[in-house]
Amino acid sequence: MPKRIDHVAIIVRNIEQALVFYRDTLGIQPGEIKEVPSEQVRIAFLPMGGPGGSEIELIEPTSPDTSVAKALEKRGEGLHHICLEVENIDEALQEMRDKGAPVLDEQPRIAAEGRAIFLHPRGTNGVLLELIEKPE
């Protein structure tokens, strides 16, 4: 059902500092750094593979109260979640519910890049998994 890996997210303490490795050492040109006030984070995508290519997302918490900030405090910087693109997020939500997957959202949330739901790691072999429907 998922069409592709949309992005893989890494939590970092500070995006500019992380770009010392990802941009300057590894050579990936990042997109614009964006504030996402609704999620209390700053984000930057590292595009690869041309249009349709899967990206790395850097996430920096801007408040200590979010799950992202708590994950950073508990486990340090590192991999946080995988996001898979689906055709229709409402159908995906219904199908995940029908199949007993542990969906964390009652309704799709408005994420930075589309409408999305998250699945709890207890039902996905330890991986926080985001499913997203992107606008055309």
Add this chain to the structure above:
Amino acid sequence: MPKRIDHVAIIVRNIEQALVFYRDTLGIQPGEIKEVPSEQVRIAFLPMGGPGGSEIELIEPTSPDTSVAKALEKRGEGLHHICLEVENIDEALQEMRDKGAPVLDEQPRIAAEGRAIFLHPRGTNGVLLELIEKPE
């Protein structure tokens, strides 16, 4: 410098059990399950997005002595590493060394899908990062 995300790897206790979610619930048709005796693991790729699409790799340790098995014991199932494809692994190795990145390999290792090097999480904001050159 990296061309694309080749795969994102998830460590699992048992690949067949993990496919209950990834194949049966999520609907991704896996490739063949392969033994990799040199690494003491079994692996299966979950292809998405057509030719050139980034994949999820499921990794199951087959011996308790490897770093993969130790990661599983210490942290449980979950995200393990990201693999980025590069054009030329020898040049990438030299460039990473020149730039002071913590390369874990003296020479490229023969991985399941090509010649590869790993970078230690201490130089990559907490992410075990694989760079791979795939055969034409």
